[in-house]
Amino acid sequence: MEIYSTKGVNFPNGLPKLMGAQSHTSLAMRKTHPLHMLPEHQLDQTEKTSAKESFASLLESTIQGIEKADAHSKKLSMQAVYDPDSVEAHQVLLAAEKSRFVLNFTKVLADGVIRTFRELSSPR
């Protein structure tokens, strides 16, 4: 008999829960990675939000992410200058690379959105 559950591990007490079993406690075993190998009925589940507020919140969170990555990169760079023994070279360089990538990624996304808007709004 196959026992599976797509929920995370959560167990106070009790035995593993069999399929169809009725019990108030269950051991939900993690058998799938949260972002892959999900059952088909869960693959397309997305939160229902309006397009306007999702884009605004996405843009805001993206800009905050850029600022955070840039601040972290600058902090490590400064630390490498005044206290080189406290930080590794690869940490400084990887932080700079992440910051650069997030910025480029956001720029590409923004360019795509603007290009799409122009194509939709230009009269033909």
Place this chain on the structure above:
Amino acid sequence: MGMFDTINIGATGLSAQRLRLDVIANNIANANTTRNTHGDGPFRRDRVVMSPINMRSVWRAPIYPHGLEKGMGRGVKVERIVKDRRPLPLRYDPSHPDAIQIGPKKGYVELPNVNIVEEMTDMISASRSYEANAQVILGSRQMFQKALELGRA
């Protein structure tokens, strides 16, 4: 799986190998140290014990060992640095300041159990592992650049 998970995992490997190299360097530097900081013997070789960084299982059952998965790993970490307990080599030198004064080993000097050849081999291994982890990060960066090209088209 996040956007930077590969880079973060590679970074843990780089850090672990750097620390391993530091330990190797310390072993080589103290290859002839006949007195440790406590004064009770020569320097003993250090060894690095690594373990994977992973989500911890809440519960393990012997009857369902394959039913519990901890998910994808998150890299490697240095668990601890331990002393190598291999026997110490002896050299007869009664005039040495650290020579044993009493007992059956009188006149002998205990030397560190550091084998330079072994340390050099470990150093090469650490260096190769560092390069491999750096290559993983470079591969991830190439994937990012390809993904950006998709958006620029």
